[in-house]
Amino acid sequence: MNRQSIYDQNPDVSCRPEEPEGGILYNPTEDTIELVNFTGLTIWRLLDGKSIPEIVSEMLGMFDGISEDALKEDVTEFILHLVDKRFIKEREPA
Amino acid sequence: MKGGDILTDNSFYWTRNADISSSRQGEYFRLYNPDTGREKAINESGYAVWNAMNGQTRLEDIVAVLAGIYETDVSRDQLMADINEFSEELLAEGFICRDLFPSSMPLVPEISPWNHESPMMFDLSLTGRCNLKCAYCFYADEMVGRTDLPLESWLQFFRELKALAVRHVTLSGGEVFIRSDLWQLIDAIIEARMRYSILSNGTLITEKTLEQVVSGKRPYRMDSIQISIDGSCSEIHDKSRGRGSFSKALRSLKMLKEAGLPVVVRVTVNRHNVDDLENTARLLIEEIGLSGFGTNDAMPMGAGCAHQGSITLTPDQRIKAMRTLVMLEKRYPGGISALAGSLAEWHMFRDMEKAKASGHKSERWRMGTLSSCGCMFQKLAVHHDGMIAPCNMLADASLGYINETLIKDVWQNHPLLKEMRNRATIPMSDVSGCRDCEWIPYCNGGCPGVEYTRTGQMNRANPDSCYRMFIEQTGGLPDISGEE
Ligand code: SF4
Ligand code: SF4
Numbered sequence: 001m002n003r004q005s006i007y008d009q010n011p012d013v014s015c016r017p018e019e020p021e022g023g024i025l026y027n028p029t030e031d032t033i034e035l036v037n038f039t040g041l042t043i044w045r046l047l048d049g050k051s052i053p054e055i056v057s058e059m060l061g062m063f064d065g066i067s068e069d070a071l072k073e074d075v076t077e078f079i080l081h082l083v084d085k086r087f088i089k090e091r092e093p094a
Numbered sequence: 095m096k097g098g099d100i101l102t103d104n105s106f107y108w109t110r111n112a113d114i115s116s117s118r119q120g121e122y123f124r125l126y127n128p129d130t131g132r133e134k135a136i137n138e139s140g141y142a143v144w145n146a147m148n149g150q151t152r153l154e155d156i157v158a159v160l161a162g163i164y165e166t167d168v169s170r171d172q173l174m175a176d177i178n179e180f181s182e183e184l185l186a187e188g189f190i191c192r193d194l195f196p197s198s199m200p201l202v203p204e205i206s207p208w209n210h211e212s213p214m215m216f217d218l219s220l221t222g223r224c225n226l227k228c229a230y231c232f233y234a235d236e237m238v239g240r241t242d243l244p245l246e247s248w249l250q251f252f253r254e255l256k257a258l259a260v261r262h263v264t265l266s267g268g269e270v271f272i273r274s275d276l277w278q279l280i281d282a283i284i285e286a287r288m289r290y291s292i293l294s295n296g297t298l299i300t301e302k303t304l305e306q307v308v309s310g311k312r313p314y315r316m317d318s319i320q321i322s323i324d325g326s327c328s329e330i331h332d333k334s335r336g337r338g339s340f341s342k343a344l345r346s347l348k349m350l351k352e353a354g355l356p357v358v359v360r361v362t363v364n365r366h367n368v369d370d371l372e373n374t375a376r377l378l379i380e381e382i383g384l385s386g387f388g389t390n391d392a393m394p395m396g397a398g399c400a401h402q403g404s405i406t407l408t409p410d411q412r413i414k415a416m417r418t419l420v421m422l423e424k425r426y427p428g429g430i431s432a433l434a435g436s437l438a439e440w441h442m443f444r445d446m447e448k449a450k451a452s453g454h455k456s457e458r459w460r461m462g463t464l465s466s467c468g469c470m471f472q473k474l475a476v477h478h479d480g481m482i483a484p485c486n487m488l489a490d491a492s493l494g495y496i497n498e499t500l501i502k503d504v505w506q507n508h509p510l511l512k513e514m515r516n517r518a519t520i521p522m523s524d525v526s527g528c529r530d531c532e533w534i535p536y537c538n539g540g541c542p543g544v545e546y547t548r549t550g551q552m553n554r555a556n557p558d559s560c561y562r563m564f565i566e567q568t569g570g571l572p573d574i575s576g577e578e
Contacts, residue, residue: 012287013287014256014259014260014261014287014288015259016211016212016258016259017211018210018211022133024124024259026259026261026287028261028284028287028288028289028315029311029314029315031289031317033122035122035124035133035135037133
């Protein structure tokens with residue numbers, strides 16, 4: 001991961017929210033699925049060309065009482081896992 | 095082991111937590127505990143273990159269930175240890191409970207976890223038109239008096255499916271390749287983030303079609319393209335599908351296979367080809383090199399109804415078809431499949447015989463209730479005029495029209511779907527025509543399509559799946575386990 005990287009949803013991937021508990025991401029090209037919990041779904045919805053610090057900062061504004069370090073670790077792990085599985089696209093900012 | 099010296103891993107009876115909902119998500123199953131908000135993705139064998147936990151099963155019973163479903167080289171001790179570890183995990187997460195005493199009533203196996211939000215898949219008949227007039231096309235009656243939806247209506251519908259995150263559509267007709275806008279439709283399906291399969295008679299596929307199939311994302315999103323082959327030669331295939339259809343279908347099949355596309359074949363067993371199944375298998379598997387093919391029987395629906403006397407199998411021919419297909423199953427392991435028809439019936443009747451003789455009901459399917467009909471937990475169908483139906487086999491059961499009725503609303507609230515999902519709770523002893531039958535505890539009534547079409551009633555048993563009737567007509571299941 002490059003520190004400057006920004007992230008987008010893979011436009012091929014569909015997301016089936018199953019409120020309130022999370023959702024299912026489906027990559028039709030690879031025919032693979034990922035089950036995500038509520039936090040994962042929140043991160044997914046914020047993936048529109050943002051960097052990890054930007055996503056973390058938005059989430060800190062949404063939820064009370066979360067530790068920034070723990071959140072950053074979770075967001076980074078989630079995003080890198082889904083980049084690896086081609087559900088999320090990573091790019092350099094323009 | 096936990097619990098002191100007296101208790102062993104095998105001392106407990108395990109039960110699924112009744113509050114847990116399960117749903118299939120592609121190759122995984124998702125367990126959800128609404129009390130804790132916890133969810134868990136498990137694979138198919140994990141689901142089989144979870145499903146076997148009915149309050150009367152101990153670990154050794156679950157090992158036996160699993161060994162009956164999957165062939166495995168893993169030793170019994172290792173299997174026991176693996177299942178024990180998995181059970182402890184489920185227990186710690188609140189998905190199951192255990193007790194030192196068995197429950198008085200076993201939980202019935204979950205059969206079709208329901209996707210509550212919206213369907214996962216659709217069967218779409220894109221056209222009622224066809225270049226052939228197959229003698230048993232169950233869609234034939236539908237073609238009369240209904241017109242094909244225009245491109246724009248389908249595109250609008252695909253936008254709705256995209257919003258619902260539907261994953262897969264199966265495209266059929268009529269004959270799909272008759273639509274000149276087929277590629278626009280397929281590209282819109284791809285744009286809507288779905289995969290697709292095609293069912294075709296194979297006679298309209300040319301080199302030009304192939305160029306279209308392999309362009310862009312189309313080959314990567316295709317799950318399968320199914321061609322109908324109903325015999326090993328034109329003399330047999332063309333009797334039911336029309337002159338010249340065999341050579342065209344075979345040519346398409348070879349062309350698609352050479353192009354590396356996921357081509358599959360369906361053989362519809364009927365009076366003309368029942369004596370030719372061995373040759374057909376040889377042609378498809380040995381000469382063309384397919385890994386196998388699917389089978390079904392011609393059914394008394396649609397055109398098949400009008401031609402019932404000349405197309406659908408006689409009782410003796412059903413026995414003949416069973417003998418041959420079971421023999422071919424042995425000759426080509428894993429190569430012959432059937433979700434319905436003679437081969438599927440042979441397996442079902444044999445399971446019923448085994449259950450009656452042993453007193454142990456099958457763990458693979460639910461016996462004793464009207465439980466065979468499962469698609470409406472996962473998918474819906476749309477006819478070429480836009481009518482939404484629970485299944486292609488229930489062509490007249492209207493749930494509304496696309497772009498007029500919201501799919502989500504139909505899926506969650508339509509009374510007919512609710513009635514169909516509820517069928518599985520109806521004991522066979524309550525089904526008209528079944529009272530006093532000795533097979534009641536072991537039967538599931540089969541597909542309601544034929545009887546619904548005939549009588550308009552959903553909660554009836556399919557005569558083709560009725561073992562009592564089969565015994566009356568044929569004398570019973572042939573013993574063909576040792577034949578080759
Ligand atoms: S109506 Fe028949 S084919 Fe359709 S889902 Fe039910 S059992 Fe299957
Ligand atoms: S009468 Fe036929 S359908 Fe009914 S329970 Fe008996 S075998 Fe099954």
